[in-house]
Every structure is written in structure tokens, then in C-alpha cells.
Amino acid sequence: MRKKKAFLEKIQELKQNNLGISIRELSINGNKLFILYVSQLTDKNSISNNVIKPILQYSRKEKISIDVLFSTVLYVDNIATDQDENKMLDYILEGKSVILMPDEPHYIIANTIKVEKRNVDIPQMQTGLKLPQDSFNENFDSNLSLIRYRIKDPALRIDNLTIGKRTKTKVAVIYINDISNPKYVNEVKKRLEAISVDGIIESGYIQKFLLNNPFDLFPEIGIAERSDRACGGILSGKICILVEGSNFALTVPETISDFLDSGEEHYDNIYTSMFSKLLRIIALVSTLTLSSIYVMIISYHPEILPPQYILALASSRISVPVNSFVEAFIMEMVSELLREASIRLPKQIGPAIGIVGTIVIGQAAVGAGVVSPLMVIIIALSLLTSFSFSDFTIINPIRVLKFAILISTGIFGIFGFTMGLTIITILVLSTSSMGLPYGAPIAPFNFRDFVNFFLGDITLSKERPNYLRTKDKTRQ
Amino acid sequence: MKRIPDKFLCILTLTSLLTGCWDFQDINRRSVTISVGVDSVNNNAIEYSGENARMIPSQSTGNNSQSPQSSLGISTFSDVSGKTFEDARENYTLQTPFPDFLGAVRVLVFGKNFAQQGIEAYVNRINRIFGYRKSLPLVVSEQHPTEFLGTNVKNNISAGFSIESTLDHLHSEGTAVYPKIADIVSDMAFGNIGFVLPYVGKRNDSIVLLGYAVFKEEKMIDILDIQESKGLVYILGVNPLRVEAIHQPSKENNMLSTRTLLKKRKIITSYKNGKVNIEFKAKAEIQIQFLYNVEPLTDDDKKTLEDIITQRIKREIASFVIKSQKEYKSDIFGFAKYFRADNPNIYKKINWKDTYPDANFSVDIKSKVVNINLFDPNAKDFFKEQK
Numbered sequence: 001m002r003k004k005k006a007f008l009e010k011i012q013e014l015k016q017n018n019l020g021i022s023i024r025e026l027s028i029n030g031n032k033l034f035i036l037y038v039s040q041l042t043d044k045n046s047i048s049n050n051v052i053k054p055i056l057q058y059s060r061k062e063k064i065s066i067d068v069l070f071s072t073v074l075y076v077d078n079i080a081t082d083q084d085e086n087k088m089l090d091y092i093l094e095g096k097s098v099i100l101m102p103d104e105p106h107y108i109i110a111n112t113i114k115v116e117k118r119n120v121d122i123p124q125m126q127t128g129l130k131l132p133q134d135s136f137n138e139n140f141d142s143n144l145s146l147i148r149y150r151i152k153d154p155a156l157r158i159d160n161l162t163i164g165k166r167t168k169t170k171v172a173v174i175y176i177n178d179i180s181n182p183k184y185v186n187e188v189k190k191r192l193e194a195i196s197v198d199g200i201i202e203s204g205y206i207q208k209f210l211l212n213n214p215f216d217l218f219p220e221i222g223i224a225e226r227s228d229r230a231c232g233g234i235l236s237g238k239i240c241i242l243v244e245g246s247n248f249a250l251t252v253p254e255t256i257s258d259f260l261d262s263g264e265e266h267y268d269n270i271y272t273s274m275f276s277k278l279l280r281i282i283a284l285v286s287t288l289t290l291s292s293i294y295v296m297i298i299s300y301h302p303e304i305l306p307p308q309y310i311l312a313l314a315s316s317r318i319s320v321p322v323n324s325f326v327e328a329f330i331m332e333m334v335s336e337l338l339r340e341a342s343i344r345l346p347k348q349i350g351p352a353i354g355i356v357g358t359i360v361i362g363q364a365a366v367g368a369g370v371v372s373p374l375m376v377i378i379i380a381l382s383l384l385t386s387f388s389f390s391d392f393t394i395i396n397p398i399r400v401l402k403f404a405i406l407i408s409t410g411i412f413g414i415f416g417f418t419m420g421l422t423i424i425t426i427l428v429l430s431t432s433s434m435g436l437p438y439g440a441p442i443a444p445f446n447f448r449d450f451v452n453f454f455l456g457d458i459t460l461s462k463e464r465p466n467y468l469r470t471k472d473k474t475r476q
Numbered sequence: 477m478k479r480i481p482d483k484f485l486c487i488l489t490l491t492s493l494l495t496g497c498w499d500f501q502d503i504n505r506r507s508v509t510i511s512v513g514v515d516s517v518n519n520n521a522i523e524y525s526g527e528n529a530r531m532i533p534s535q536s537t538g539n540n541s542q543s544p545q546s547s548l549g550i551s552t553f554s555d556v557s558g559k560t561f562e563d564a565r566e567n568y569t570l571q572t573p574f575p576d577f578l579g580a581v582r583v584l585v586f587g588k589n590f591a592q593q594g595i596e597a598y599v600n601r602i603n604r605i606f607g608y609r610k611s612l613p614l615v616v617s618e619q620h621p622t623e624f625l626g627t628n629v630k631n632n633i634s635a636g637f638s639i640e641s642t643l644d645h646l647h648s649e650g651t652a653v654y655p656k657i658a659d660i661v662s663d664m665a666f667g668n669i670g671f672v673l674p675y676v677g678k679r680n681d682s683i684v685l686l687g688y689a690v691f692k693e694e695k696m697i698d699i700l701d702i703q704e705s706k707g708l709v710y711i712l713g714v715n716p717l718r719v720e721a722i723h724q725p726s727k728e729n730n731m732l733s734t735r736t737l738l739k740k741r742k743i744i745t746s747y748k749n750g751k752v753n754i755e756f757k758a759k760a761e762i763q764i765q766f767l768y769n770v771e772p773l774t775d776d777d778k779k780t781l782e783d784i785i786t787q788r789i790k791r792e793i794a795s796f797v798i799k800s801q802k803e804y805k806s807d808i809f810g811f812a813k814y815f816r817a818d819n820p821n822i823y824k825k826i827n828w829k830d831t832y833p834d835a836n837f838s839v840d841i842k843s844k845v846v847n848i849n850l851f852d853p854n855a856k857d858f859f860k861e862q863k
Contacts, residue, residue, distance in 0.1 A: 303579025
């Protein structure tokens with residue numbers, strides 16, 4: 001009788017709290033029965049056909065009860081019972097339907113969730129020519145299914161956590177038990193469990209919580225938009241983290257070499273792979289240094305160029321009113337503005353930015369004599385090279401550092417440039433991801449890992465990366 | 477973010493204050509010097525001349541104006557003189573709108589007067605002052621530098637560029653000696669030896685290498701004609717090359733075009749019975765490029781050809797070395813460096829300047845035809861049958 005009172009009180013409370021919970025009251029042979037659900041989160045077909053219809057059609061002589069409903073009446077595939085009336089609200093808010101009878105001490109939780117979701121779509125960020133097109137979306141189950149579909153190993157572990165006191169966001173830590181190093185798995189779980197925040201809206205929150213230090217400059221957590229990238233990481237011995245409501249999976253631990261890998265190299269010719277990696281390394285360095293090198297040469301050390309180039313350079317800048325540092329700084333700012341604008345603009349008017357950029361920077365600025373033609377080439381190259389990475393998170397710190405090194409070069413010349421590069425190198429090498437050195441396999445150097453990274457060929461990579469210290473070291 | 481140690485920051489700050497990078501100036505705000513000429517004029521005054529890059533912005537006007545144009549040209553400066561280098565320099569600075577940029581200087585031209593009076597002071601100056609490249613070539617000009625650098629050349633944008641390009645090209649071809657300022661400074665620091673500088677002039681608005689100016693004790697003592705100076709190139713040049721036409725031994729009315737490369741050159745020195753012995757060894761690789769008339773080339777022809785070329789090279793080298801011993805009494809080849817390396821103790825005891833003119837010199841050249849270019853080697857049997 002105490003339970004009966006508690007359940008009725010709970011229903012009354014839910015009605016008063018105006019939580020948007022639908023309460024359907026049924027009467028079967030004089031026995032009252034309540035179905036509680038949030039209509040926006042519930043599959044109406046499922047609740048009508050698999051819950052309400054079989055209950056209303058109940059015509060057996062046997063007295064209806066929760067046990068009878070559970071075992072012989074309801075058609076729902078995912079069903080459970082519970083006694084705790086305090087958990088009832090949580091179940092309902094998750095999108096499940098609660099079926100209770102005031103006379104019974106326990107109630108049924110039927111999974112009739114229906115969340116509005118996108119279909120499995122093509123990737124928007126990590127695109128390629130020869131890559132699988134199934135990207136993650138915001139649906140947790142859908143994302144899990146993509147991983148399960150690719151890795152059918154019984155050792156695949158999916159450890160579920162709920163993070164966020166108010167959002168109660170589901171987070172899955174996915175790894176292969178007999179491959180991944182338990183040190184990293186435990187570290188990830190420890191850091192996730194330590195999160196005490198009201199809500200997780202996107203995997204970016206988790207990414208921030210997993211950092212060693214919130215002021216760390218370089219991304220220590222990789223992102224995977226495509227399931228093949230996430231699964232590749234899991235097979236290498238990494239840990240994948242899926243967050244409900246996010247279309248990006250996270251992979252840890254991550255090194256700087258992983259950011260130079262677009263994934264496409266693994267499916268392509270070995271020479272193409274090497275060439276692409278080399279190109280990306282050049283692109284990384286170019287993005288960081290091109291405008292600084294320009295300032296360094298124009299203002300401080302023109303003698304390092306052959307004389308014909310010196311004359312051509314001097315001639316091209318003759319009408320530019322500002323010094324090379326100011327010129328480079330302004331142009332870099334303009335190019336960053338264009339980039340920012342092109343990201344925020346709706347797709348329909350996005351191409352307009354390209355036209356504005358071309359006219360403003362390419363022609364008008366040179367025509368007005370505000371900048372030299374070479375500066376425009378440098379800025380265009382700098383911008384172009386920054387787009388050659390599949391994981392944009394690595395390029396964001398580089399964009400900031402580009403300005404730091406530019407200022408340093410503008411003040412100190414080649415000395416400032418060298419010092420800037422030295423400090424950046426120190427920063428990179430002193431960073432770690434879950435305790436793994438960020439510079440691996442280059443620093444600390446491991447020849448086999450370095451060759452495997454550079455070649456990116458599955459037939460030659462007989463072993464998993466040594467720096468990940470996996471349990472199972474061999475791939476084939 | 478990792479904490480950068482305080483000591484590192486201190487080092488960074490101190491070094492940045494000491495680098496002198498504060499005095500920067502954009503390249504378009506500097507006076508880019510292309511060449512510098514130095515000569516001695518009336519009353520031993522120093523006269524500077526040279527070429528500067530001239531960049532003139534010109535705003536196009538009218539309906540067709542799209543962008544400001546800038547043009548690049550070369551302007552010359554002359555009649556900048558003073559009693560000392562400093563005076564002349566000051567006079568030059570007074571007429572220059574921008575600070576000097578010397579990193580693009582292509583060549584330093586000495587006038588004959590100045591070369592005869594001695595170039596040591598000026599070489600020391602450009603060796604020590606900041607801005608000049610250490611790979612700057614030095615030449616002596618036939619004409620007065622003001623005249624030499626002041627006119628247009630037809631095969632390059634300026635005389636300075638043309639001199640450097642010509643010498644660089646001849647040097648890489650193995651037909652010229654191309655000393656840089658670092659080499660001359662090294663020779664001067666070594667002492668007891670002479671050196672040569674290219675002697676250039678203007679012919680039909682083109683820069684021509686006319687020969688070499690011979691320097692003893694940093695003063696020009698003679699000018700060698702280019703035709704007489706082959707022996708010099710064989711010893712001092714990089715990959716010396718000799719191209720000539722020789723009569724085919726078995727067919728006197730036919731000519732062979734040959735190309736001979738001197739390889740594996742060695743200078744061996746020794747000291748016996750109070751005399752310095754210098755031996756120059758080399759292998760001459762002869763390539764026969766073509767025959768004026770296509771005729772069979774026999775093994776005897778090749779053997780005779782090897783002998784002829786060996787003798788010619790030997791003669792050219794020996795005569796030139798003897799000239800340096802007897803006429804110049806100056807070791808312009810730098811044999812002293814080899815002798816000092818081989819016999820350091822004896823070198824300390826002897827006076828090289830006095831010993832060199834009496835040194836025994838021998839040349840050992842081994843020639844071989846390595847490439848006949850014209851014939852199918854399988855045709856050998858055919859010639860044997862003919863014999």
C-alpha cells in the first residue's frame with residue numbers, strides 16, 4: 001500500500017510540474033494502469049502497437065498484473081522492470097515509457113525511444129577521394145552501430161558512462177580489450193569519471209576535459225568524422241570516445257604524426273602516400289613560416305637571395321607605403337577574416353566570399369599599391385597550405401602561432417624567427433597525450449614506426465605502432 | 477602549456493638585445509649596389525664608381541590605369557673621390573638617398589692605376605666591413621672603372637652582372653680562373669705568394685676576359701694575355717678543359733676536334749740538397765668530338781694524339797711556371813701552401829720568396845683517349861682486315 005501511495009503521488013507530482021509528460025490511463029477489467037511517456041521522444045507507432053494495443057486487447061481471465069504484462073502481453077523488444085519511484089522520471093526523460101499499476105510494487109520500463117536523427121551522411125570535414133562515405137551523425141546508437149559494423153571482434157569493449165548532471169549525456173569508451181594498453185584505457189576512464197559538469201553538449205566539451213591542461217596549445221585528442229578513421233584508430237590500439245549528440249568521435253592518445261594522416265594514404269599507392277605525407281609536412285611548415293620568411297628576407301636579410309631576386313623583390317615593393325611586417329600582418333589578418341567569413345556564411349552565398357577575396361586581395365590591393373604582388377602570393381599559399389589537413393584541429397594552433405612567429409620575426413629578424421621555431425618545437429615535444437609523447441614516432445625516434453607512418457602501407461605494417469605499447473603488438 | 481624556464485628567457489632577451497636586428501630597413505628602401513669600381517686618380521686620390529639598382533614608381537594615368545608600375549634599371553655613379561677611402565665614401569653617402577645595401581654587389585673592379593699601387597688596403601677594408609659577400613669576385617679592368625661600369629652592355633642588364641656571369645660561366649667550363657675575395661684574403665694572409673685576378677675589358681659592348689693581372693706583394697706587376705695563360709688554368713682552374721683541333725696523324729689534311737679534361741691533379745713537393753722540388757701530376761682524358769672529314773681512326777692515331785697533347789700541356793705548364801720563377805719571381809700558383817703542408821719544418825727555415833725562383837719544377841701528364849665518339853667499336857675488326 002505504501003508503494004501504491006508513492007506511485008500515485010509521483011503521478012500527481014509529474015502532472016503538477018508541467019514537464020510535458022503524457023499520462024495515459026487505462027482500465028482493464030477494473031484495474032487501473034498508467035502509461036507515462038514524453039510524446040516528443042517516443043515512437044508513437046511503437047507505443048500504440050506494442051504497448052497500448054496489446055493491453056487493451058487483453059481478454060484473458062487471469063488478473064492483469066505487471067508480471068503478466070512483462071512476460072506475456074507487451075510486444076516491445078527492450079523491456080525492464082524497476083521498483084524505485086525516484087528513477088521513474090529519469091527513465092521518462094530518457095524517452096522510455098513507464099507502465100505502472102498503482103497496486104503493484106514495481107513498474108515496467110519499455111524502450112519506445114524515437115529520436116529525430118539525420119541519416120548516415122557523407123562526411124563534411126574529413127573528405128577524400130577514395131574514402132568510405134559513412135560519417136558519424138548526432139545519434140549515439142547509430143554511431144555505435146557503425147563501429148560495431150566494422151569491428152566484429154568479441155574483444156571490442158564499449159564502456160558506457162553518463163556525463164552531465166543535467167544533460168545526462170551518454171558517452172561510450174570503445175577499445176579492443178586485448179590490444180589497447182590498459183594504462184591509457186584507465187586514464188581515459190579516470191578523466192571521464194572525474195568530469196562533474198551540468199551538461200555535455202558536444203564532444204568538444206569532452207575533448208577539453210581530457211586535456212592535460214586547459215592552456216595546452218596543441219590538440220591532444222584526435223577527432224574522427226568517419227567511422228573507418230575511428231575503427232582504424234581502435235585497431236591500432238587507440239581508444240575511441242563516442243558522445244551522444246556529437247557527430248565527431250574522439251580518439252586518444254594522439255600524436256602530431258596522426259594529424260598528418262588523412263586516412264586516404266592507407267588505401268592508396270605507397271608512393272602517393274609518401275608524397276602526400278611529405279606534401280602535408282611542407283604545408284604545415286609553410287603555413288607557419290611563409291609570411292615570416294617574407295618579412296625576414298625583405299626587412300632583415302635580403303642578401304640570402306640571389307641578386308636578381310633581390311632586385312625583383314625591391315622593384316615589386318617600390319609603391320608599398322608600409323614596411324613588410326605591417327604589410328604581412330594586415331594581409332594575414334584579412335586572410336583570416338576571409339576564412340572566418342567563409343566558414344560562417346550560408347552555403348548559398350559562400351562562393352561570394354571567394355569572389356570578394358579574389359578581388360579585394362588579389363587585384364584591388366595590389367592595384368592600389370597597398371601590398372606587393374609577392375605578398376599576395378605568399379598569403380594565398382599560406383592559406384592554401386592550411387587546408388591540406390583532414391583534422392582541422394591541428395591547424396587552429398598553427399594559425400595562432402603564425403602570428404606569434406610573425407611578430408617575433410618582425411622585431412628580431414632571423415633571430416626572432418629561429419627563436420620562434422625553437423620555442424614551438426619545444427612546445428610540441430613537451431606536449432603529451434594521455435602520457436604519450438606528442439612527437440612520437442619522431443621524438444622519441446623509432447625507425448620502424450617512422451617508416452610505417454611514412455609509407456602508410458598495411459602490407460608492410462606488420463606490427464602496431466610501438467609507441468602505443470599495445471598488448472597485441474602484431475597486425476599480421 | 478609548459479613553463480619556459482627563466483634562464484631560457486634571460487638568454488633569449490640578452491641575445492636578442494645583442495643581435496642588432498633593430499636596425500632593419502626594407503629592401504625597397506635601400507640603395508642596392510650592383511658593382512663597385514675603385515681606381516686611383518690625380519694626386520693618388522681614391523675614386524669610386526659603380527652601378528646601383530634604380531627603382532622608379534610611376535603611377536599610370538588615364539582610363540587604362542590598373543596598377544602602379546615600377547621599373548627596374550641600373551644607374552651608375554662616378555666622380556666620387558676623396559683622399560682616403562673614408563673621404564670618398566663620405567662623398568658617396570652625400571649623394572645617396574637610401575642606406576647602402578652591399579649584399580647584392582656582384583663584382584669589385586680595380587682600375588689599373590690602383591692595382592699597380594696595391595690593393596691590400598681595399599681588400600682588407602671589404603674583408604672587414606659588414607655587408608660584402610666573401611664570395612665577391614675581384615677583377616682588374618682594362619678601361620678606367622668609371623668608363624667601364626658606366627656604359628651599357630648588350631648581353632646583360634649591367635656590366636656588373638655581365639662580368640660575374642661571364643667569369644662564372646668560364647670558370648664552370650674549366651677555361652678560367654675565378655678567385656673570390658676570400659681566396660685573395662687567404663693568399664695575402666699566407667704571405668710569400670702572389671696571385672692573379674681576371675683582367676677584363678669591353679669589346680663591342682660586351683664584357684670580355686682578356687687575360688690575368690699578375691700580383692706580387694699585392695701590387696699588379698704584369699698582365700697576361702688569355703692565350704698565354706692556359707698553363708695557369710691547368711694548375712689553378714677547376715676541372716680544366718682544353719679544346720683544340722689537331723691534325724690527324726695518319727691523314728695530315730684531316731683535323732680532329734679534341735676536348736681534353738685534366739683530372740686527378742696532384743702537386744707533390746720535396747726538399748733535397750737545399751733545393752725545392754715541385755712536381756705537377758695529372759691525367760689528361762681526351763675526348764675526340766668529331767673528325768673534319770670522316771676517316772678511319774687507328775690505334776696509332778690515338779697513340780700519337782695522346783703524345784701530342786701530353787707534350788703541349790707539359791710545355792704550356794712548364795713555360796708558365798718558369799715565367800713565374802724567372803720573370804715574376806713570385807709564386808702565383810700557391811705552391812708554397814703545398815710545400816708547407818708537406819715539409820712544415822723546412823718551410824719555417826727557408827725563405828720561400830728566395831727559394832721559389834730556383835725550385836726544380838717537373839710536369840708529369842698521362843694522356844689517354846677515353847672517348848672517340850665517332851666510331852662503332854665493333855668496327856675494329858674491319859680496320860684490322862684493312863691493315
